[in-house]
Amino acid sequence: MKITIVFNGILADFIGTERAELDLPAGATYADLLSEIGQTFSRNMPDEIWNKEQNTFKASVLATRDERHLTSMEMKAPLKEGDEIKFFLTLAGG
Amino acid sequence: MYGYHGRFLKVDLGARKTEDLSLSEDFFKRYIGGATLAAGLIYDHVEKGMDPLAPETPLVFSTGPFTGTSIPMVSRYAVCGISPLTGYWGEATSGGVFPFRLKGSGYDGIFITGRADNPVYLYIDNGSPKIEDASHLWGKDIYETQKLIKDRLGESSVSVACIGSAGEKQIRYAGIMNDEGRAAGRCGLGALMGSKNLKAVVAAGKMRPDPADRDKVSELSKEALATIKGNFTSVAFREYGTLFYMDMGMTLGDVPAKYYTKSVFSVEKVSGQALRQAYAVENYACRGCPIGCGRVVKNFGPDLQSIDGPEYETVSAFGPLCMNHDLNSIIMANHLCNLHGLDTISAGVSIAYAMYLYEQGVLTKEKAGLELRWGDGQVVLKLLEMIINQEGIGELLSKGTLAMAREFGRDEGEAAQVKGLEVPMHDGRAFHGVAISYATGPRGACHLKGDYYSVDLGGFVAELNILPGDRLDSAGKAEPAAKYQSLKDLFDALTLCKFASLTVTQICQILTALTGWEYSPEDLLAAGDRSINIKRAISNKLGLARDGDRLPKICLEALSDGNVAGQTPNMDLMLKEYYGYRGWDWETGKPSRDKLIELGLDQVARDMYPEK
Numbered sequence: 001m002k003i004t005i006v007f008n009g010i011l012a013d014f015i016g017t018e019r020a021e022l023d024l025p026a027g028a029t030y031a032d033l034l035s036e037i038g039q040t041f042s043r044n045m046p047d048e049i050w051n052k053e054q055n056t057f058k059a060s061v062l063a064t065r066d067e068r069h070l071t072s073m074e075m076k077a078p079l080k081e082g083d084e085i086k087f088f089l090t091l092a093g094g
Numbered sequence: 095m096y097g098y099h100g101r102f103l104k105v106d107l108g109a110r111k112t113e114d115l116s117l118s119e120d121f122f123k124r125y126i127g128g129a130t131l132a133a134g135l136i137y138d139h140v141e142k143g144m145d146p147l148a149p150e151t152p153l154v155f156s157t158g159p160f161t162g163t164s165i166p167m168v169s170r171y172a173v174c175g176i177s178p179l180t181g182y183w184g185e186a187t188s189g190g191v192f193p194f195r196l197k198g199s200g201y202d203g204i205f206i207t208g209r210a211d212n213p214v215y216l217y218i219d220n221g222s223p224k225i226e227d228a229s230h231l232w233g234k235d236i237y238e239t240q241k242l243i244k245d246r247l248g249e250s251s252v253s254v255a256c257i258g259s260a261g262e263k264q265i266r267y268a269g270i271m272n273d274e275g276r277a278a279g280r281c282g283l284g285a286l287m288g289s290k291n292l293k294a295v296v297a298a299g300k301m302r303p304d305p306a307d308r309d310k311v312s313e314l315s316k317e318a319l320a321t322i323k324g325n326f327t328s329v330a331f332r333e334y335g336t337l338f339y340m341d342m343g344m345t346l347g348d349v350p351a352k353y354y355t356k357s358v359f360s361v362e363k364v365s366g367q368a369l370r371q372a373y374a375v376e377n378y379a380c381r382g383c384p385i386g387c388g389r390v391v392k393n394f395g396p397d398l399q400s401i402d403g404p405e406y407e408t409v410s411a412f413g414p415l416c417m418n419h420d421l422n423s424i425i426m427a428n429h430l431c432n433l434h435g436l437d438t439i440s441a442g443v444s445i446a447y448a449m450y451l452y453e454q455g456v457l458t459k460e461k462a463g464l465e466l467r468w469g470d471g472q473v474v475l476k477l478l479e480m481i482i483n484q485e486g487i488g489e490l491l492s493k494g495t496l497a498m499a500r501e502f503g504r505d506e507g508e509a510a511q512v513k514g515l516e517v518p519m520h521d522g523r524a525f526h527g528v529a530i531s532y533a534t535g536p537r538g539a540c541h542l543k544g545d546y547y548s549v550d551l552g553g554f555v556a557e558l559n560i561l562p563g564d565r566l567d568s569a570g571k572a573e574p575a576a577k578y579q580s581l582k583d584l585f586d587a588l589t590l591c592k593f594a595s596l597t598v599t600q601i602c603q604i605l606t607a608l609t610g611w612e613y614s615p616e617d618l619l620a621a622g623d624r625s626i627n628i629k630r631a632i633s634n635k636l637g638l639a640r641d642g643d644r645l646p647k648i649c650l651e652a653l654s655d656g657n658v659a660g661q662t663p664n665m666d667l668m669l670k671e672y673y674g675y676r677g678w679d680w681e682t683g684k685p686s687r688d689k690l691i692e693l694g695l696d697q698v699a700r701d702m703y704p705e706k
Binding site for chain 1: 338
């Protein structure tokens with residue numbers, strides 16, 4: 001199934017990509033998505049963002065779908081064809 | 095004394111007299127500087143029922159121990175008085191070069207009373223003050239005013255803080271502008287300046303107080319610069335300005351839309367990226383700042399080759415809050431507010447309230463003079479012009495949302511304000527720590543001391559045990575929010591930019607190296623608590639009680655959609671916890687006698703609790 005990932009704002013600047021489409025097997029979860037992201041993009045991720053040992057974003061990155069952040073339950077549930085997952089650096093200000 | 099000149103300039107504009115006001119080291123130690131020091135000075139001059147715009151009401155410009163030093167991100171000043179908008183303690187801060195020059199003028203600040211017979215400006219150069227005629231500047235916009243003064247006095251050596259027509263007309267949310275479009279925007283202190291016939295304050299000079307340990311200051315400056323440059327938030331601020339928060343904030347339900355009745359709005363056209371993609375944008379940095387979060391929009395129009403770009407608060411107020419996607423109109427609204435010296439937050443909120451009242455059928459086309467449709471950028475601009483020109487419905491909108499609710503006989507809970515100051519662009523329903531900070535802020539709803547969202551998003555303060563938690567859980571939130579409020583209040587005493595990512599330990603070390611006074615993180619927190627309490631005592635004198643510590647109903651009603659649908663902070667629970675931490679009396683809303691004495695505010699304790 002096709003899953004779109006979007007790196008928002010400053011995150012896109014770090015990773016060098018704003019949007020990408022990934023092909024994952026049916027039933028893949030958020031953890032599988034992270035694994036794919038790790039293989040494709042982790043070399044561009046600063047240590048402050050990506051946990052290389054655990055193959056996951058650090059707490060400073062927020063994942064959202066349909067403008068809502070993913071709960072821990074949703075992260076364990078299978079993704080759906082056509083899902084668009086956006087990633088934000090959780091910086092505050094303004 | 096190290097780190098300070100040890101004196102303020104005292105100005106009586108009515109008598110056209112100036113004199114030095116020497117202050118003791120103890121006084122500086124107690125109140126540190128900036129807005130807190132101003133509060134210490136103003137406290138004795140405040141009386142119940144005092145008219146904020148009366149000649150005897152003080153207006154204070156103040157710097158701090160950090161101002162004008164080599165430490166990065168410290169060129170800031172505070173301007174303080176009684177707010178013409180709220181009737182309580184009022185303060186606003188700004189950056190730029192002006193603060194650096196004000197400290198260089200040989201004074202730690204200026205204490206102004208009286209009303210000049212004719213428009214004047216105050217010029218201080220290397221310890222030498224003059225009151226000059228400003229009749230030719232009255233009616234000029236802030237850019238032209240600054241240019242005319244600089245042309246006369248020397249472009250490279252002076253900085254100007256001035257009012258525009260909004261301040262001259264004493265519009266209740268007029269601000270004070272310096273270094274072109276830098277704004278001490280909130281609380282209407284531009285109106286207070288206008289009421290004194292004071293068009294501008296001009297600062298020049300190279301007088302710098304000695305630090306206690308010059309080598310240590312130099313070492314700490316380098317360390318601070320490295321810390322700030324290496325911080326991710328600094329990178330985001332540099333790339334997108336404060337607007338970088340727009341899309342993430344909306345995702346979290348933290349950006350209010352449609353006059354606080356929604357938190358869903360497509361922000362693609364008004365985000366930091368949109369600004370950078372649609373316009374030629376350059377950075378503006380205050381003196382000594384490695385970030386440069388300010389935006390300058392180039393080639394905006396045939397007559398506007400370069401204008402100051404809008405900040406997050408401004409874009410949110412004229413954008414989502416009015417359901418307006420038209421970034422061009424938002425940039426123009428920001429420019430109009432700058433040009434005439436008007437607070438963009440109170441202006442945007444008042445316009446959004448007018449649109450809300452129009453939708454409710456309360457404010458009609460006949461009364462308003464035009465249709466006030468949500469999302470119409472041209473209507474936003476027209477209403478803004480009417481506010482500035484004091485024309486038609488604009489005159490009422492210029493008094494703020496509380497006056498508007500009263501005029502239309504509406505429930506005051508519909509007016510999006512706390513203590514009369516319009517609610518900024520973060521939503522207490524998305525971060526309960528923000529809700530309690532807004533409700534209790536020293537100047538009313540304040541985004542600069544109510545930024546607890548920073549903590550819950552990971553910007554914790556380990557040394558003071560202010561740690562991230564569940565942003566939607568009210569229990570246990572008030573105490574860390576109160577501590578964080580105290581810490582941020584102290585930034586405006588020092589004066590340190592809120593965006594400087596220094597640790598509390600670093601701040602203590604810098605303060606010690608500059609002043610020679612030993613400070614631990616706990617001492618620093620106590621100084622912040624003292625700051626909150628002296629400002630509170632001033633507002634108490636002016637009649638503030640506990641019923642002033644509440645968020646309006648419009649900002650508390652559960653939203654039907656968005657990330658925080660159905661969420662409402664438990665304000666009663668948080669307010670009780672907050673009062674417990676502060677040591678404030680639940681019945682009167684005043685600091686308790688014991689708390690005042692604990693904080694070294696003995697005189698305030700004696701005034702508030704006279705012995706029988």
